[in-house]
Amino acid sequence: MSSFNFSQWPPALSDAQLESLTHHAATYALSHGLTYLPPIPTQPPVPSSAIHAPISLLPAPVPRSLFERAQSLQSVYNTLYARIATNDEFLDREMGAEVGAGKADEFVRTLWQGWKEIREEGIAQPLHLGLFRSDYLLHTGGEDGGLGLKQVEFNTISSSFGPLSERAAAMHRYLHALTDYYGVSPDLRPENFPPNNTTSGLANGLAEAHKAYNAKGNASILFVVQPNERNVFDQRWLEYELLEKHSIRVVRQTFDELASSATLNPESRVLQITLPTPPGSSSSPSPIEISTIYFRAGYVPTDFPTPAHYTTRFLLERSRAIKCPTIPLQLAGGKKVQEALSQPGAVEKFFGGPEAEHAKELRETWMRMWALDAPNTPLSLPAEADHKSGEPLGTALARANAMSLVLKPQREGGGNNIYKSDIPQFLETLSPQDRQAWIAMELIVPPAGVGGYLVRAGGMNGGAGALPEKTVRSETISELGIFGWALFGKEKVVEEQGNVGWLMRTKGVESNEGGVAAGFSVLDSVVLVDG
Structure with missing residues (x-):
C-alpha cells in the first residue's frame, strides 16, 4: 500500500494564497510561452494575442x-x-x-x-x-490492494504537449521557489x-x-x-x-x-x-x-x-x-x-x-481488453454474458459489465470513447460490421478523493469583453x-x-x-x- 494519503491532496490554501498563486502562475505562463491562441473561429495570419494554457496551481502526486x-x-x-x-x-x-x-x-x-x-x-x-x-x-484495483x-x-x-509540459513543470518550480507554497506540505520540496x-x-x-x-x-x-x-x-x-x-x-x-x-x-x-x-x-x-x-x-x-x-x-x-x-x-x-x-x-x-521479461513487464501495465466482435474470450469478468441471438460474446460481455468499462474506437484526439451507463444503448446502434472497429477495456481505478486547484484563462465573451481568471478546487x-x-x-x-x-x-x-x-x-x- 502507498504510504501517501491521496485523499488529503491538495493541502488547504486560503483565498488570499490562491489569488496570489493564480496571479503568479498566469503571469509566468504568459511570460514563458505556456500559451494558446485565443478561442476565435478563424485565427488571423499574424497573431496579436494569446492566453495561457489551462494549468494547475499545485503539482499532482505520483x-x-x-x-x-x-x-x-x-x-x-x-x-x-x-x-x-x-x-x-x-x-x-x-x-x-x-x-x-x-x-x-x-x-x-x-x-x-x-x-x-x-x-x-x-x-x-x-x-x-x-x-x-x-x-x-x-x-488502485489490484488484487493485492496496492497502487x-x-x-x-x-x-x-x-x-x-511536450514543450508545454516542460514549461508547466518549470512554472511549479518557480511557484515553489517564490512562495515555498506557504509551507502547506512537506512533500513540496525541490528534490521532489x-x-x-x-x-x-x-x-x-x-x-x-x-x-x-x-x-x-x-x-x-x-x-x-x-x-x-x-x-x-x-x-x-x-x-x-x-x-x-x-x-x-x-x-x-x-x-x-x-x-x-x-x-x-x-x-x-x-x-x-x-x-x-x-x-x-x-x-x-x-x-x-x-x-x-x-x-x-x-x-x-x-x-x-x-x-x-x-x-x-x-x-x-x-x-x-x-x-x-x-x-x-x-x-x-x-x-x-x-x-x-x-x-x-x-x-x-x-x-x-532473452527478452521475454519485457513482455511480462508490459503485461503488468495493461487492463483487460477484448474486441466487441470476439466470438469467445478467456476473460473472467464479474458479470457473465447474457447472449442475444447472433450476438458475439465480446459484445454480450461489454453489456453485462458496462459500468466498469470504456469502449474505444480507432481514434485519437479525445472525445471519442463511450463510458459506463452509455454503453448498453450505444451497443444497440452498432451493426455487426461496426463492432469490428471497437474494443472494450476495463476502467482504471485511480485513487479516490485526490484534488487540485485548476485555472482556466479568461477569454473573450462573444465580443462582450474579457472573462475573469477562474480557479476551481476540484x-x-x-x-x-x-x-x-x-x-x-x-x-x-x-x-x-x-x-x-x-x-x-x-x-x-x-x-x-x-x-x-x-x-x-x-x-x-x-x-x-x-x-
Missing part, C-alpha cells in the same frame, strides 16, 4: 517508484512499436481492410489501402521516426520536482532523422499542421529548438497548402515545397527540399474532408523524406493493436527468448505521459531511441475524457511522494 517505472518502460515500448510498424503481416491482420479494423472503419481502411498501394510500388524511405507518448493512470501503474494508450502520431527536458529530447529525435536523411544540400523539416491551430506554441518551441540548437529550419503547411506547394521528383522521390512569392517580390522562392515530415495533423477523419486530402497524404508517404509517423506507424497506434497485444501469447511474439484524476522517440527500419529495427521527458494532465472526476486541446484537462506537473 509515487516515486511508479514514476521511475514508467520512465524505464519507455525504451521497451519504443522497441515494441518499432517492431509492430515493421511487421506488415501483423498490421494487415489487425488494421487491414480485409480482416482487420479497416474492414469497418473507413478512415483506417483508406489509410491502409493507400499504404498497401505504396508498398506494392516500392517504399522510397526505409526509415521511420516515432515521437511517442505512453499514457498511464495510477490504479499500480496502468496504461491508458500508446500514442504514435501528434504526441503533443523531477526534471523535465522534453523540448530538447523531441527536437533531438527530429534532428537525428534529418541527419539520417543525408541531404546533399540544405533541407528543412516539414510540420504538417491543422488550419486555425490554437495549440501552436507547443509546436513552435520545437521549431525554435531545431533552429537554435541544430541549425535546422522548419516549414509549416496544412494539407490544403501542400496540395499546391508540394511536388515529388518521380525518379529520386525527393519532396520539395515551393512557398508563395512574398508580396512585392520580383522573383519566386526556390523550392525547399524536405528531409523529415512531422505530422501534427492527419490523425482524425476531419483532417481529410475530401479525397484530395488523402491524395496529398499519400504523396508525402511516397517521398524519400523520413516520416513521423509513417502510415504503418500511425496504424500501429490503433486501439485494435492495443487490444490484440493483450491477448495470450501476442506480445510475446515481439519479445522472445476532485481530480491525473494522467501521466512519458515521451520517447525511435528512429528505425526493417533492416535494423531500432537505429536510435531516447526517453525524453513527461507530461501530466489533470481533469475533474466528472469528465471521462482527458484531452487538454479538447477542453477536458489542464496542464499539470509531478511531485514525487513516498509509496
Whole structure:
C-alpha cells in the first residue's frame, strides 16, 4: 500500500494564497510561452494575442517508484512499436481492410489501402521516426490492494504537449521557489520536482532523422499542421529548438497548402515545397527540399474532408523524406493493436527468448481488453454474458459489465470513447460490421478523493469583453505521459531511441475524457511522494 494519503491532496490554501498563486502562475505562463491562441473561429495570419494554457496551481502526486517505472518502460515500448510498424503481416491482420479494423472503419481502411498501394510500388524511405507518448493512470484495483501503474494508450502520431509540459513543470518550480507554497506540505520540496527536458529530447529525435536523411544540400523539416491551430506554441518551441540548437529550419503547411506547394521528383522521390512569392517580390522562392515530415495533423477523419486530402497524404508517404509517423506507424497506434497485444501469447511474439521479461513487464501495465466482435474470450469478468441471438460474446460481455468499462474506437484526439451507463444503448446502434472497429477495456481505478486547484484563462465573451481568471478546487484524476522517440527500419529495427521527458494532465472526476486541446484537462506537473 502507498504510504501517501491521496485523499488529503491538495493541502488547504486560503483565498488570499490562491489569488496570489493564480496571479503568479498566469503571469509566468504568459511570460514563458505556456500559451494558446485565443478561442476565435478563424485565427488571423499574424497573431496579436494569446492566453495561457489551462494549468494547475499545485503539482499532482505520483509515487516515486511508479514514476521511475514508467520512465524505464519507455525504451521497451519504443522497441515494441518499432517492431509492430515493421511487421506488415501483423498490421494487415489487425488494421487491414480485409480482416482487420479497416474492414469497418473507413478512415483506417483508406489509410491502409493507400499504404498497401505504396508498398506494392516500392517504399522510397526505409526509415521511420516515432515521437511517442505512453499514457498511464495510477490504479488502485489490484488484487493485492496496492497502487499500480496502468496504461491508458500508446500514442504514435501528434504526441503533443511536450514543450508545454516542460514549461508547466518549470512554472511549479518557480511557484515553489517564490512562495515555498506557504509551507502547506512537506512533500513540496525541490528534490521532489523531477526534471523535465522534453523540448530538447523531441527536437533531438527530429534532428537525428534529418541527419539520417543525408541531404546533399540544405533541407528543412516539414510540420504538417491543422488550419486555425490554437495549440501552436507547443509546436513552435520545437521549431525554435531545431533552429537554435541544430541549425535546422522548419516549414509549416496544412494539407490544403501542400496540395499546391508540394511536388515529388518521380525518379529520386525527393519532396520539395515551393512557398508563395512574398508580396512585392520580383522573383519566386526556390523550392525547399524536405528531409523529415512531422505530422501534427492527419490523425482524425476531419483532417481529410475530401479525397484530395488523402491524395496529398499519400504523396508525402511516397517521398524519400523520413516520416513521423509513417502510415504503418500511425496504424500501429490503433486501439485494435492495443487490444490484440493483450491477448495470450501476442506480445510475446515481439519479445522472445532473452527478452521475454519485457513482455511480462508490459503485461503488468495493461487492463483487460477484448474486441466487441470476439466470438469467445478467456476473460473472467464479474458479470457473465447474457447472449442475444447472433450476438458475439465480446459484445454480450461489454453489456453485462458496462459500468466498469470504456469502449474505444480507432481514434485519437479525445472525445471519442463511450463510458459506463452509455454503453448498453450505444451497443444497440452498432451493426455487426461496426463492432469490428471497437474494443472494450476495463476502467482504471485511480485513487479516490485526490484534488487540485485548476485555472482556466479568461477569454473573450462573444465580443462582450474579457472573462475573469477562474480557479476551481476540484476532485481530480491525473494522467501521466512519458515521451520517447525511435528512429528505425526493417533492416535494423531500432537505429536510435531516447526517453525524453513527461507530461501530466489533470481533469475533474466528472469528465471521462482527458484531452487538454479538447477542453477536458489542464496542464499539470509531478511531485514525487513516498509509496
